[in-house]
Amino acid sequence: MKLRLGTRRSLMAMTQSGLVADALTERTGHEVALVGVTTQGDVSTADVAQMGGTGVFVSALRQKVLDGEVDFAVHSLKDLPTAPAEGIALAAVPPRDDPRDALCGEAKLADLPRGARIGTGAPRRMAQLRALRHDLKVVPIRGNADTRLRKVTTGECDAVVLAYAGLTRINRLDAVSEIFDPAQMLPSPGQGALAVECRADRTDLLEILATLDDYASRAAVAAERALLAALEGGCSAPVGAYAAVEDRTLLHLIGVVTGYDGERQVRLSESGHPDLAERLGRDLAARMIAKGADQLMGERTS
Numbered sequence: 001m002k003l004r005l006g007t008r009r010s011l012m013a014m015t016q017s018g019l020v021a022d023a024l025t026e027r028t029g030h031e032v033a034l035v036g037v038t039t040q041g042d043v044s045t046a047d048v049a050q051m052g053g054t055g056v057f058v059s060a061l062r063q064k065v066l067d068g069e070v071d072f073a074v075h076s077l078k079d080l081p082t083a084p085a086e087g088i089a090l091a092a093v094p095p096r097d098d099p100r101d102a103l104c105g106e107a108k109l110a111d112l113p114r115g116a117r118i119g120t121g122a123p124r125r126m127a128q129l130r131a132l133r134h135d136l137k138v139v140p141i142r143g144n145a146d147t148r149l150r151k152v153t154t155g156e157c158d159a160v161v162l163a164y165a166g167l168t169r170i171n172r173l174d175a176v177s178e179i180f181d182p183a184q185m186l187p188s189p190g191q192g193a194l195a196v197e198c199r200a201d202r203t204d205l206l207e208i209l210a211t212l213d214d215y216a217s218r219a220a221v222a223a224e225r226a227l228l229a230a231l232e233g234g235c236s237a238p239v240g241a242y243a244a245v246e247d248r249t250l251l252h253l254i255g256v257v258t259g260y261d262g263e264r265q266v267r268l269s270e271s272g273h274p275d276l277a278e279r280l281g282r283d284l285a286a287r288m289i290a291k292g293a294d295q296l297m298g299e300r301t302s
C-alpha cells in the first residue's frame with residue numbers, strides 16, 4: 001500500500017518527513033509519498049502568538065489527515081498544542097534528535113559585545129537570554145531557519161537562537177557558534193522530537209506507524225508536555241523543560257519558568273519511572289506553581 005505523508009513545505013519539514021518516510025519504508029516495505037501542505041503559520045507574517053499559537057503550523061495538516069486526503073502527518077512535536085486533538089492519534093515519536101538550542105553568530109554568547117542584538121521569536125529563549133546577560137538587546141524575529149540566519153549575515157542581529165535539531169536537518173550546523181547547555185537554556189518542551197499522527201480510527205495505520213516509535217523519546221516528551229499543560233502554558237509561554245530516560249527505567253525531568261526580564265526563575269526537577277511520565281510532569285508543575293511559577297507565566301513576553 002502506498003502511503004501519503006502530509007508535511008509542511010519548509011526545507012526543515014520536508015527533510016524530517018523524508019527521513020520518517022525512508023525509515024517507514026525500510027521497516028515495513030510500504031512506499032511513502034510526501035504531500036506538501038501550506039499552513040497558516042507558513043503564509044502569515046504575524047507573530048505566532050498573535051495567530052493563536054503554534055497550532056497554526058499544525059491545524060491544516062491535521063485537517064488533511066481527518067479528511068483522508070493524507071494517511072498520516074509528520075510535525076515537529078514542539079509545535080503541537082498540548083490539548084489532545086479530536087480524532088487524531090499520536091501514532092509514533094521516533095528517536096529524538098538533540099533537543100538543545102544553538103547560538104548562530106560570530107562568537108559565543110560570552111564573547112559578544114555589550115548590548116549585542118540577539119534575534120529570537122520565542123519568549124522562552126528571550127527570558128533565558130536575559131537571565132544569562134541582562135545587557136543583551138533581544139530582537140523579535142520570525143520566519144523559517146534560513147530567514148532567521150540571514151538576520152545575522154545582513155547585520156540586523158549579532159546572533160540568533162535556533163534549535164540544533166532544525167539546523168542539523170537543513171544542513172546548517174556551519175552557522176552554529178555555541179550549543180547551549182540545558183543548565184544555561186532549557187529547551188522548549190518536545191524540542192528535537194517529531195510527532196507522527198494519523199486518524200485515531202485507522203487501526204491498520206496505527207500498527208504500521210508504531211514501528212517508528214521510540215519508548216524513551218515518547219516518555220521524555222510526554223513528561224515535558226504534561227508539565228507545560230499543567231502550567232497552562234501555550235507555545236509562547238516562557239517555559240523550558242527537558243527529560244532524559246536512563247535504561248528505560250528512570251526518567252529525569254527538569255522544568256523552568258523565567259520572568260520575561262530574566263530576573264526571576266523557578267527551576268525544579270523530578271525523577272521517576274518513564275511509564276509515569278505524565279504524572280511526573282504534572283507533579284513537577286504543581287511544585288513549581290507552589291514556588292510561584294504561575295506568577296511568571298502571565299508576564300509580557302517581548
Ligand SMILES: NCc1[nH]cc(CCC(=O)O)c1CC(=O)O
Binds near residue numbers: 077
Ligand atoms: N516552529 C519553529 C520550530 N519548530 C520546531 C523547530 C526545531 C526543530 C524541532 O524542534 O524538531 C523549530 C525551529 C526552531 O525552534 O529553531
